[in-house]
Amino acid sequence: MALDASLYETIPQTNVAGTIALIHSVLTASKGVQLPAAKKALRRVRDAGEALRTQHQTVPPAKVESVTRAADSAVDRMWSAVANRLAANIELGGADGAEAARIYALLFAKGLTFLTLRYPEQWAEGEAILGRITSEGLEPTLDRLVGAPFLRELRARQAAYGEALGITKVKAATPEPVNLVEPLREARAALGTYVRVLIAAVENGDFDEASAIPMLAPLASLRTSLRDKRKPADSAEPSPVSPEPLPPVE
The missing domain is CATH 3.30.70 (Alpha-Beta Plaits)
Structure with a gap:
């Protein structure tokens, strides 16, 4: 040849x-x-x-999902869960339905559109809603209508969101690429x-x-x-990310 x-x-x-x-x-x-x-x-x-x-x-190694995006996704799901459980009570009517409607209008006057804002803005809007819950003394009623575990988890995820954004806790320095x-x-x-x-x-x-x-x-x-556009079927190459050094030249 x-x-x-x-x-x-x-x-x-x-x-x-x-x-x-x-x-x-x-x-x-x-x-x-x-x-x-x-x-x-x-x-x-x-x-x-x-x-x-x-x-x-x-x-x-590249992360499939950044910490910030993961925290945003997690808190979004919990805000949706709380809002949906509160809205479900409105459908029941009666005293609880009327109270649920009043609280929903107070907390979510514009629905959940704040979840589409930029991360820091969304965090600030979330903090404002949690602040209204405290200032209006709504927690006991929400514990009953929505469920105490949901509120606890919402607060926990909102706190984690603030940390992930570096707002409530200094973020670790990102290494130079x-x-x-x-x-x-x-x-x-x-x-x-x-x-x-x-x-x-x-x-x-x-x-x-x-x-x-x-x-x-x-x-x-x-x-x-x-x-x-295909890998050789008989390839027996070692992983290029192997910690083993390359073969010496003798």
Whole structure:
């Protein structure tokens, strides 16, 4: 099988994790290479890849839902539950229905539209409603019509909301994001240099073509995978976020 140098003119475009996995595969495939220039270039690949892997590990995992959004969602549900239970009493009529209607108008004159406000504004409106409950002495009646556990949970979630927003409690400092652009560029550049050194050695007759092809196979495989939009079925690459260092160049 002849070595087609055109397949390796550029390094396949992939993300940080994909680049780390590619470098790991190249190091494994090139294990034992003895050509001095290639070994030197491969060590640079390993060093750049290890620097990228180490910095990648320091990047905090992305949260599916931020603490603030989770707190907002939780308090929204409880406000809705309290308002709905109060409104349900209105349908019963009688003295309790009339009292429920009076309290609902006092607390939720505009319905629950305040839940669509910006987070700090929503928190402030919620605090105002809880303040009216206290100042008007409505808690005993609401305990009976809505249920004491609902009011307790509402107050607890409103308090947690204020903390999550950093209004009632100072929020923990957010760590500076790790910029992986430069280490990724350096890793890809080192990989490109290694490929060019290996191909040049083959073209100059200094390295066996049959030995070079499997060493470059991970790049060809990734290029095919990206072109076909699918992951190779025989891929056995380790997790790119593994705490294990990349294989050494011996």
